[in-house]
Amino acid sequence: MIQEIEIREGLDGLTPARIVTLYRRAPLLRYVDDPERVWEMFERSSLVLTAWHRGHLVGIARVLTDGVLTSYLCDLAVEPDVQGLGIGKRLIDEVLRRCKGTELVLRDSDLSATFYEHLGFERVRNAWMHRAS
Numbered sequence: 001m002i003q004e005i006e007i008r009e010g011l012d013g014l015t016p017a018r019i020v021t022l023y024r025r026a027p028l029l030r031y032v033d034d035p036e037r038v039w040e041m042f043e044r045s046s047l048v049l050t051a052w053h054r055g056h057l058v059g060i061a062r063v064l065t066d067g068v069l070t071s072y073l074c075d076l077a078v079e080p081d082v083q084g085l086g087i088g089k090r091l092i093d094e095v096l097r098r099c100k101g102t103e104l105v106l107r108d109s110d111l112s113a114t115f116y117e118h119l120g121f122e123r124v125r126n127a128w129m130h131r132a133s
């Protein structure tokens with residue numbers, strides 16, 4: 001099945017509704033009640049990779065990167081029916097290839113922390129966050 005996965009770069013084939021449906025199902029609850037805002041997030045991202053299986057959207061990785069020093073993995077989501085088949089790893093591999101030379105950072109969740117550890121990510125302790133209101 002993983003051999004049949006097509007990886008696309010950019011917004012080709014994406015719609016706000018498709019993104020929100022995948023995010024609800026994964027689940028990755030990022031402004032899913034506001035598809036217009038979600039679309040804006042995508043339009044302003046530096047790198048969007050999508051995974052497709054027979055024309056169906058099955059995975060998304062969204063990244064902000066300066067291409068030199070730092071890349072931030074904003075979202076990673078895989079359709080639950082096909083989780084555990086290597087699609088998340090494939091998307092991460094493709095992100096790392098395109099962001100070569102930079103440090104890829106991200107925020108995890110209770111469910112996904114072990115996934116990133118399994119893929120060779122290192123836990124960093126010097127991260128800070130301030131909500132800009």
Ligand SMILES: CC(C)(COP(=O)(O)OP(=O)(O)OC[C@H]1O[C@@H](n2cnc3c(N)ncnc32)[C@H](O)[C@@H]1OP(=O)(O)O)[C@@H](O)C(=O)NCCC(=O)NCCS
Binds near residue numbers: 085107
């Ligand atoms: C986390 C997520 C993206 C993983 O994608 P996936 O396609 O299911 O993962 P893969 O099949 O590519 O897994 C790759 C490897 O990681 C392992 N793995 C998968 N999920 C794991 C987890 N939660 N903990 C530890 N290992 C995990 C797999 O067993 C596989 O191991 P292998 O290469 O030794 O066989 C997916 O489960 C998901 O969308 N979850 C909901 C949304 C989410 O939590 N996103 C991250 C937010 S920060």
